[in-house]
Amino acid sequence: MRNSGFDVLLSLNNLRRLMLGLGGTLEIAAVSVAVSVILGVLCGFAMMSKNRAVYALFRVYLEAFRIVPILVWLFLFFFGSAIVFGANLEGWFVSVLVFSLWGTAEMGDLVRGTVLSIPAHQWQSAEAIGLTPWQVRRFVIIPQTLRRIAPSAINLVTRMVKTTSLVVFVGVTDILRVGKQIIEFNMMKNPMASFWIYGFIFLIYFLICYPISRFSKKLEEKWSY
Amino acid sequence: MTAQKRDVILDIKGLRKSYGDKIVLNGVDICVERGEAVVIIGPSGCGKTTLLRCVNGLETHQGGTITIDGREAGSKNFDWILVRQKVGMVFQSYDLFPHMTVLENILLGPLRAQKRTREEASGQAIRLLERVGLADRVNDFPRQLSGGQRQRIAIVRALCMNPDIMLFDEVTASLDPEMVREVLDVILGVARQGMTMMIVTHEMGFARVAADKVIFMEGGVIAEEGPAKEFFTLPKTERARRFLNTFYFE
Ligand SMILES: Nc1ncnc2c1ncn2[C@@H]1O[C@H](COP(=O)(O)OP(=O)(O)O)[C@@H](O)[C@H]1O
Ligand SMILES: [Mg+2]
Numbered sequence: 001m002r003n004s005g006f007d008v009l010l011s012l013n014n015l016r017r018l019m020l021g022l023g024g025t026l027e028i029a030a031v032s033v034a035v036s037v038i039l040g041v042l043c044g045f046a047m048m049s050k051n052r053a054v055y056a057l058f059r060v061y062l063e064a065f066r067i068v069p070i071l072v073w074l075f076l077f078f079f080g081s082a083i084v085f086g087a088n089l090e091g092w093f094v095s096v097l098v099f100s101l102w103g104t105a106e107m108g109d110l111v112r113g114t115v116l117s118i119p120a121h122q123w124q125s126a127e128a129i130g131l132t133p134w135q136v137r138r139f140v141i142i143p144q145t146l147r148r149i150a151p152s153a154i155n156l157v158t159r160m161v162k163t164t165s166l167v168v169f170v171g172v173t174d175i176l177r178v179g180k181q182i183i184e185f186n187m188m189k190n191p192m193a194s195f196w197i198y199g200f201i202f203l204i205y206f207l208i209c210y211p212i213s214r215f216s217k218k219l220e221e222k223w224s225y
Numbered sequence: 226m227t228a229q230k231r232d233v234i235l236d237i238k239g240l241r242k243s244y245g246d247k248i249v250l251n252g253v254d255i256c257v258e259r260g261e262a263v264v265i266i267g268p269s270g271c272g273k274t275t276l277l278r279c280v281n282g283l284e285t286h287q288g289g290t291i292t293i294d295g296r297e298a299g300s301k302n303f304d305w306i307l308v309r310q311k312v313g314m315v316f317q318s319y320d321l322f323p324h325m326t327v328l329e330n331i332l333l334g335p336l337r338a339q340k341r342t343r344e345e346a347s348g349q350a351i352r353l354l355e356r357v358g359l360a361d362r363v364n365d366f367p368r369q370l371s372g373g374q375r376q377r378i379a380i381v382r383a384l385c386m387n388p389d390i391m392l393f394d395e396v397t398a399s400l401d402p403e404m405v406r407e408v409l410d411v412i413l414g415v416a417r418q419g420m421t422m423m424i425v426t427h428e429m430g431f432a433r434v435a436a437d438k439v440i441f442m443e444g445g446v447i448a449e450e451g452p453a454k455e456f457f458t459l460p461k462t463e464r465a466r467r468f469l470n471t472f473y474f475e
Contacts (some may be wrong), residue, residue, distance in 0.1 A: 119318075121316055121318045121320045122320070122322065124283055124316070125314075126333075128281055128309055128312075128313075129309065129338060129382065129386060130306055130334060131337060132306055135338070139337060140322055
């Protein structure tokens with residue numbers, strides 16, 4: 001009988017290696033998301049400054065990350081660092097750097113757009129009851145910003161998680177690379193391995209991103225007013 | 226002079242305001258005494274909203290003075306954040322905070338700006354809500370309320386700060402006609418209790434009964450002012466007469 005090849009997934013060793021690879025990817029995603037959220041909020045508020053030069057600079061930065069594929073950015077920093085510093089930066093570090101720069105730009109743009117979408121009279125009626133500028137933000141603007149921004153921010157996070165699959169190209173041992181190794185190792189005796197391994201990786205990404213987008217839907221319902 | 230000392234809450238002198246080249250207020254003088262209800266009327270775009278917004282510091286003015294409770298805006302120990310706690314304002318747009326319940330909306334100022342205790346402030350909030358007939362809506366969100374109910378809540382929110390003066394800017398202008406009355410009744414009730422107020426409105430019937438003094442503005446200046454009764458029965462200026470006529474079908 002022909003081997004279905006499913007048994008590649010039954011090997012504990014293979015699963016353990018895949019999970020370790022996944023851990024590496026998720027770590028990069030988690031660190032980059034955390035950095036992006038913090039810097040993105042600061043960036044977003046800074047972008048609302050009246051200074052047009054500051055804003056123009058930000059637009060260039062944001063568009064650069066939108067137009068140029070993330071993979072190219074990874075290569076640029078990875079191989080570029082060798083030229084500039086004479087040594088390759090660690091793949092892990094390059095990945096976090098590129099994903100954080102991208103995430104910060106996108107997050108900053110979201111924060112800026114969302115805060116600006118809150119009607120002027122919300123600011124004014126908060127000021128009119130004698131709140132300090134900080135209290136206006138703390139009690140009126142930020143809570144409404146959070147509610148409005150949640151869906152698109154969570155969408156950004158899932159996009160970042162998905163895109164971390166690119167880190168394999170700068171030498172990070174992620175789940176894709178481990179999968180490839182397993183497939184190559186089993187090539188001879190199990191030609192169906194690639195189907196099962198990639199299927200498994202597909203499932204893993206789905207299991208990570210689906211709850212995140214479910215959560216975002218739930219928030220949206222809970223916070224609709 | 227034997228007349229008793231006038232208790233002036235708000236004194237505006239020679240107020241000037243422009244946006245760029247456009248002059249919006251061109252020397253406005255208004256004096257409001259404690260307990261007085263001043264109604265401001267005039268064609269759209271004559272500067273009524275701008276005037277009210279200057280009085281609570283949402284706009285800066287370029288000339289003249291605004292003196293509130295004896296302190297001049299812009300002088301040394303004048304702080305808009307403190308003054309606004311004493312100057313209640315209700316806007317034309319429904320301006321409740323959509324993410325907060327009715328009670329949270331009302332208590333935000335008393336608790337955060339005035340640092341009062343929740344117990345004391347919510348007691349007052351409930352009493353005020355009862356007065357406007359909305360005590361059963363304390364835990365509702367603004368989206369669950371009609372426009373008229375929202376404006377009554379907005380009035381309660383301002384009242385709960387125990388202001389010295391209340392500013393109303395066409396608070397019924399975006400309401401459906403059948404809701405205008407319930408809001409005007411609340412304002413009238415507040416006036417009868419002796420609250421000092423400046424009311425911008427296009428509801429002439431209401432202005433007639435609510436106003437102690439009427440100010441008619443046109444093109445950024447006061448074109449005529451006087452006691453409500455005189456103004457409505459016998460306006461002195463042709464412009465005021467023409468303006469009033471636009472409200473009646475003949
Ligand atoms: N932020 C602004 N920038 C420029 N012009 C303004 C602004 N706000 C109001 N104006 C102008 O000032 C004039 C007076 O406006 P406003 O005080 O709203 O009038 P009213 O309330 O009597 O209808 C109008 O001509 C209006 O176009
Ligand atoms: Mg107006």
